[in-house]
Amino acid sequence: MRPPENREMGPQPIAELMAVLNLKPNDLVQASPEQLTHKMVTRAMKGRWLTRNTQGLVLRAFSHAAGKPATLAELFTY
Numbered sequence: 001m002r003p004p005e006n007r008e009m010g011p012q013p014i015a016e017l018m019a020v021l022n023l024k025p026n027d028l029v030q031a032s033p034e035q036l037t038h039k040m041v042t043r044a045m046k047g048r049w050l051t052r053n054t055q056g057l058v059l060r061a062f063s064h065a066a067g068k069p070a071t072l073a074e075l076f077t078y
Helices: 013-020 025-031 038-046 052-066
Strands: none
Touching: 013 038, 013 052, 025 038, 025 052, 038 052
16 A cells, blocks of 8 residues: 555544543553554554554554454544
């Protein structure tokens, strides 16, 4: 998948879900069994375009931290 010309996608639903669940980027980084960075999580929340691989890392970390499964459609609008 090619990145779009404009890589700013606007605020994403993950930011609101994290606020509702009182999660911080550090919570996702610590919950992730994979190599996830604070920068990746922050970029996801702000709406910076991410590769599918990075979206998957964030999705799995969010699911671990929230304690329930989530889908890409619930976290991202693109």
